[in-house]
Amino acid sequence: MTIRENYEQWLRDFADDQDTIRELKAIGEDEKEMEDRFYTELSFGTAGMRGVLGAGMNRMNKYNVRRATKGLAGYLLENPEEAKRGVVIAYDSRRCSAEFAKDTALVLCAEGVPAYLFDALRPVPVLSFAVRHLHAKAGVVITASHNPPQYNGYKVYGEDGAQVGPEAAEGITRVIRSTKYTDCVLMDEQEALDKGLLKIIGNKEVDDDYIERVKTLSINPELLRTEGSKLNIVYTPLHGSGNVPVRRLLKEIGLTNVAVVKEQEMPDPNFSTIKVPNPEDPGAYELAFKLAAEVNANVIFATDPDCDRLGVAVKDGQGEWHLLSGNQIGCVLLHYILSSLKKAGKLPKDGAAVKSIVSTSLANKICESFGVSIFETLTGFKFIGEKIQQFMDKGDHTFLFGFEESYGFLSSTFVRDKDGVNASLLVSEVACACMAEGITFYDRIQEIFKEYGYYANSVVSTTLPGKDGLTRMKEIMSNLRAQPPKEIAGLKVTAVRDYLKGIRTENGQETPTGLPVSDVLYFELEKGNWVCVRPSGTEPKIKLYINANAAGKAEAEVLSEALCEASKRLMN
Structure with missing residues (x-):
């Protein structure tokens, strides 16, 4: 069908939905807007669906949510007995999240699949914990993570509590594509409750057990008891779902000096105090810095709307604040876990850490110094979750810690996605350990750099929206494959990893990358430096990841800047 035919089909199919029809008729003469909404369907992949809210095939709306859910139900019902285990559904504070979550539940019920719906945002x-805890077959979270307020999304989890992998995503997509929008029916809510297909869950069924399990992740609980009263924390949930569990966890481990940014405490789908609800964005901390000055805080925490990411700001010895990168937080936590376990004589011989390929190589150096194996995965925490499951199935490694540079951290096996609550516990404990030694958290980072070398990691994103942007991203990746650079910023390219082909090429010799197929190019450079290029799986962006290392900070930062500029030129 043409773009215009798709548009007119929606006008017919949803003629009774006055809001949708009004929105669609308003773009009837805007060919560019119509094209963007109807040139393709909103894609479903391992990260689920994510897009701008609005009417149309290529927008997040109740009709795409219902169709995706019917696709999920159809996929699960290929094994009817397993489907009886049901699906757990959670949602964050975004526009339409609660409505989309309820629609998800009622479509599942209409298909005969039990639904466990949380009583409020989580x-x-x-959600990851709940899928495992309730022995459900799958999970769904309505969220667009840290994207701007006009976005929402739909993420699907497997029975292991991790986001679905490529095989399951392809199976769900197959059913979605064979499903008409008009075939998606909602069961009446009261009928679903009366039939026992819809179950409303909350603290008693899930949260109480989750918090108790997170508390067991403390490496040195005594440290929290002795130093916790001296630690002053400022916390902002950035209007999201972290407010209740993070504060509850901190209180229950004995950290009572927690000041919350009141303007950002309550759910707000417009995220009206910030440009974007992203703990990677320095602008998100403006109110937190102001409060920190008032309460003389040692550390600032910020979680994104779905509370899977944690951002951290710390003071140096002169009282200046520093917003830490995800790589810095990950390496401090990794070093703390390994050094504490070694000191206590509890570091397992088969211990293992996991990180994404675009996260800092400093982690590799740290693990090597402790005799701990480190594994690398593609970007996406689901791959770290898969690795955890492999360790448990084979019994060959003990998982200790996993992280991604994008502020995602995990030290448990009972959750299989990044966990901002877990990370809050660990960062608090490191802060207490530093206080006990009479140093700052910032000092600890500098000690690690002094021991292992300075690593400057950068991410450069280029936004390429719409159909033209998608075409441009494909052109960039195609050109780089056809003519890979011989050098970048004067550093020789020693090997090229093409994850789409699954091949690493060095001196003309090809070897398998050992990772799943993905549209990613990774250029290994001299002296352990590298540049990685990948289109984002959740946003209309192409990203450059830079890893520069040197003996000192100034040298590493100069090299990083040179690599950034040279890599940007590759895109043109």
Whole structure:
């Protein structure tokens, strides 16, 4: 069908929905807007669906949510007995999240699949835990993570509590594509409750057990008891789902000096105090810095709307604040876990850490110094979750810690996605350990750099929206494959990893990458430096990841800047 035919089909199919029809008729003469909404369907993949809210095939709306859910139900019902285990559904504070979550539940019920719907907004890690805890077959979270307010999304989890992998995503997509929008029916809510297909869940069924399990992740609980009263924390949930579980966890481990940014405490789908609800964005901390000055805080925490990411700001010895990168937080936590376990004589011989390929190589150096194996995965925490399951199935490694540079951290096996609550516990404990030693958290980072070398990691994103942007991203990746650079910023390219082909090429010799197929190019450079290029799986962006290392900070930062500029030129 043509773009215009798709548009007119929606006008017919949803003629009774006055809001949708009004929105669609308003773009009837805007060919560019019509094209963007109807040139393709909103894609479903391992990260689920994510897009701008609005009417149309290529927008997040109740009709795409219902169709995706019927596709999920159809996929699960290929094994009817397993489907009886049901699906857990959570949602964050975004526009339409609660409505989309209820629609998800009632479509599942109409298909005969039991639904466990949370009674209020919940973080991603609680959903991941709940799927495993309730022995459900799958999970769904309505969220667009840290995207701007005009976005929402739909993420699907498997029975292991991790986001679905490529095989399951393809199976769900197959059913979605064979499903008409008009075939998606909702069961009446009261009928679903009366039949026992819809179950409303909350603290008693899930949260209480989750918090108790997170508390067991403390490496040195005594440290929290002795130093916790001296630690002053400022916390902002950035209007999201972290407010209740993070504050509850901190209180229950004995950290009572927690000041919450009142303007960002309550759910707000417009995220009206910030440009984007992203803990990677320095602008998100403006109110937190102001409060920190008032209460003389040592550390600032910020979680994104679905509370799977944690951002951290710390003071140096002169009282200046520093917003830490995800790589810095990950390496401090990794070093703390390994050094504490070694000191206590509890570091397992088969211990293992996991990180994404675009996260800092400093982690590799840290693991090597402790005799701990480190594994690398593609970007996406689901791959770290898969690795955890492999360790448990084979019994060959003990999982200790996993992280991604994008502020995602995990030290448990009972959750299989990044966990902002878990990370809050660990960062608090490191802060207490530093206080006990009479140093700052920032000092600890500098000690690690002094021991292992300085690593400057950068991410450069280029936004390429719409159909033209998608075409441009494909052109960039195609050109780089056809003519890979011989050098970048004067550093020789020593090997090229093409994850789409699954091949690493060095001196003309090809070897398998050992990772799943993905549209990613990774250029290994001299002296352990590298540049990685990948289109985002959740946003209309192409991203450059830079890893520069040197003996000192100034040298590493100069090299990083040179690599950034040279890599940007590759895109043109």
